[in-house]
Amino acid sequence: MTTNSRPTNQKDxxxxxxxxxxxxxxxxMSFSLRRLWFNxxxxxxxxxxxxxxxSLPTGLHLFLKNLQTLTDDQRQIPTVSLFLHExxxxxxxxxxxxxxxxxxxxTKVIVQNSEVAFAHMSExxxxxxxxxxxxKQNIFPHVLVxxxxxxLSDERHIPIQELIKTLKSYPEVKSAQSDIEWxxxxxxxxxxxxxxxxxxxxxxxxxxLLVVGNTIRLDIENRKEEIDVTRFIGGTRAYxxxxxxxxxxxxxxxxxxxxxxxxxxxxxxxxxxxxKLAKLYSSHFTLSGxxxxxxxxxxxxxxxxxxxxxxxxxxRHLRKQEVIL
Amino acid sequence: MIxxxxxxxxxxxxQLALYNINLALTTGEMAFLTGHSGAGKSTLLKLxxxxxxxxQGEIIVNGQSINRIKQRQIPNFRRHIGMIxxxxxxxxxxxxxxxxxxxxxxxxxxxRDIRRRVQASLDKVSLLNKQKANPMMLSAGEQQRVxxxxxxxxxxxxxLADEPTGNLDPELAEDIMRTFQQFNELGxxxxxxxxxxxxxxxxxxxxxxxxxxxx
Ligand SMILES: Nc1ncnc2c1ncn2[C@@H]1O[C@H](COP(=O)(O)OP(=O)(O)OP(=O)(O)O)[C@@H](O)[C@H]1O
Ligand SMILES: [Mg+2]
Numbered sequence: 001m002t003t004n005s006r007p008t009n010q011k012d013x014x015x016x017x018x019x020x021x022x023x024x025x026x027x028x029m030s031f032s033l034r035r036l037w038f039n040x041x042x043x044x045x046x047x048x049x050x051x052x053x054x055s056l057p058t059g060l061h062l063f064l065k066n067l068q069t070l071t072d073d074q075r076q077i078p079t080v081s082l083f084l085h086e087x088x089x090x091x092x093x094x095x096x097x098x099x100x101x102x103x104x105x106x107t108k109v110i111v112q113n114s115e116v117a118f119a120h121m122s123e124x125x126x127x128x129x130x131x132x133x134x135x136k137q138n139i140f141p142h143v144l145v146x147x148x149x150x151x152l153s154d155e156r157h158i159p160i161q162e163l164i165k166t167l168k169s170y171p172e173v174k175s176a177q178s179d180i181e182w183x184x185x186x187x188x189x190x191x192x193x194x195x196x197x198x199x200x201x202x203x204x205x206x207x208x209l210l211v212v213g214n215t216i217r218l219d220i221e222n223r224k225e226e227i228d229v230t231r232f233i234g235g236t237r238a239y240x241x242x243x244x245x246x247x248x249x250x251x252x253x254x255x256x257x258x259x260x261x262x263x264x265x266x267x268x269x270x271x272x273x274x275x276k277l278a279k280l281y282s283s284h285f286t287l288s289g290x291x292x293x294x295x296x297x298x299x300x301x302x303x304x305x306x307x308x309x310x311x312x313x314x315x316r317h318l319r320k321q322e323v324i325l
Numbered sequence: 326m327i328x329x330x331x332x333x334x335x336x337x338x339x340q341l342a343l344y345n346i347n348l349a350l351t352t353g354e355m356a357f358l359t360g361h362s363g364a365g366k367s368t369l370l371k372l373x374x375x376x377x378x379x380x381q382g383e384i385i386v387n388g389q390s391i392n393r394i395k396q397r398q399i400p401n402f403r404r405h406i407g408m409i410x411x412x413x414x415x416x417x418x419x420x421x422x423x424x425x426x427x428x429x430x431x432x433x434x435x436x437r438d439i440r441r442r443v444q445a446s447l448d449k450v451s452l453l454n455k456q457k458a459n460p461m462m463l464s465a466g467e468q469q470r471v472x473x474x475x476x477x478x479x480x481x482x483x484x485l486a487d488e489p490t491g492n493l494d495p496e497l498a499e500d501i502m503r504t505f506q507q508f509n510e511l512g513x514x515x516x517x518x519x520x521x522x523x524x525x526x527x528x529x530x531x532x533x534x535x536x537x538x539x540x
Contacts, residue, residue, distance in 0.1 A: 019433070019435070020432065020433025020434070021433065023430075023433045023434060023435055024430075024433050027430050225414070225416065226416050226418070228414070229414045229416060229427070230427065230431065231400075232374070232376060232403070232408065232410075232414065233403060233404070233408065233427065233428050233431065233475070234400045234401065234402075234403035234404035234406075234428065234431055234432075235400060235431045236397075236400040236401075236431075237397075237400075239400075239431055
């Protein structure tokens with residue numbers, strides 16, 4: 001009768017202790033799943049609440065991430081276009097480009113040959129003949145397309161303006177045009193929006209916690225008799241707690257999965273119009289979905305919230321019970 | 326071995342249920358507990374199973390003072406006791422089989438062993454054909470027998486039964502008492518609270534009479 005109830009202390013009975021633990025876990029898992037399955041209405045309401053609460057921050061996050069890719073370096077924007085004087089030769093342009101690419105805060109410099117620019121323009125206008133028939137000569141100068149390193153400009157955009165000033169001061173440069181301004185502004189907005197997503201995310205995470213906690217609390221109320229009987233015949237706290245914790249885990253897991261489905265469905269719904277818009281801007285931009293890591297994190301977070309909510313609810317109940325014993 | 330030394334129990338309501346009880350049961354003994362309604366029979370059994378705590382005195386079970394058992398040791402302590410409750414405490418949301426399996430699940434047995442032992446236990450109370458039924462669909466006597474099957478399924482060293490034959494016809498009551506006797510012969514200490522004087526006298530075991538406290 002004096003044997004310790006903690007299996008870890010029974011060295012000689014280690015194996016049966018592990019087996020009985022495993023049997024406990026199995027029982028708790030299947031039992032909690034069955035309970036969800038046989039109470040479909042309350043289960044679906046809870047899952048829907050969790051899924052909605054998780055979809056909102058996930059969706060916002062995805063939106064921001066896509067917005068951010070608009071400013072990615074690979075997309076060739078933002079850039080500073082340096083239009084060179086007409087007399088500048090291609091060789092001179094190339095030399096200047098090499099010098100610029102050495103500068104701090106410059107990622108890449110491309111020389112856009114005037115011939116190429118002319119050809120491209122002609123094509124856009126409907127064939128070389130059209131332009132030529134209009135009596136146009138190749139009036140395009142050589143252009144240097146400078147891609148600045150925006151990582152320097154996240155906090156203050158002064159370095160970019162300094163850079164533009166420097167670029168403008170070169171004798172070959174006639175004028176400079178940049179699409180950096182809006183990118184810098186967009187970045188600032190994204191930064192604020194990211195914080196907003198965090199605030200929303202935390203609040204909605206708290207909502208998930210409360211929803212699961214309350215569902216489990218109601219479940220405990222309904223199963224008071226069972227909990228008492230289990231205690232009367234020797235169920236440990238861990239044993240009593242386990243099915244509820246698994247219940248929380250299932251709510252978190254399934255809620256998370258549903259929210260991912262919701263987000264991806266909405267995304268599929270958005271892709272065609274966005275592609276159309278992108279085409280109008282002759283951009284290669286397409287909406288991208290959640291990558292594997294993010295998906296994984298979202299599921300981890302939702303499961304943790306479910307478990308935590310259940311844990312709080314059960315512990316509260318067991319503490320209350322202790323007085324009565 | 327179960328021993329009470331000057332044990333008193335007063336409920337938080339102020340009701341004095343037991344006053345200065347001294348009592349000793351040796352290991353492997355079988356005894357009956359009787360007394361008027363409200364004399365404190367159920368309370369005494371609950372004290373042994375640590376479902377209530379005494380206000381005064383010492384209770385020794387299997388050589389250990391239960392006052393000194395720590396909170397987290399209680400579950401393990403209770404697993405060695407088979408308790409049959411006066412109001413069965415069966416769970417109505419699951420089958421008879423699952424009700425009886427509960428102590429075995431708590432002990433972490435594998436389903437195969439659980440199935441075997443539950444069926445053996447059901448066989449002892451002649452309810453093998455009702456294992457899939459819901460306890461709600463059973464008669465009061467059948468429910469009581471399910472409670473008994475659940476109490477003995479884990480082979481406890483101490484069996485405490487609170488009015489186990491209250492709703493049974495005389496033959497079945499005697500049958501059940503014989504079943505308890507068999508468990509006793511296998512080594513379990515058995516203490517049964519009962520009103521049924523003619524039956525307990527026929528069993529030829531020690532009878533402990535609780536007097537009702539008069540204020
Ligand atoms: N949980 C409780 N809270 C307060 N008082 C209680 C509680 N349980 C029992 N009592 C009181 O303690 C006294 C003894 O009760 P107990 O249930 O032990 O009697 P009993 O001998 O089992 O009676 P019966 O034969 O009717 O089952 C009674 O007066 C009862 O009112
Ligand atoms: Mg009673």
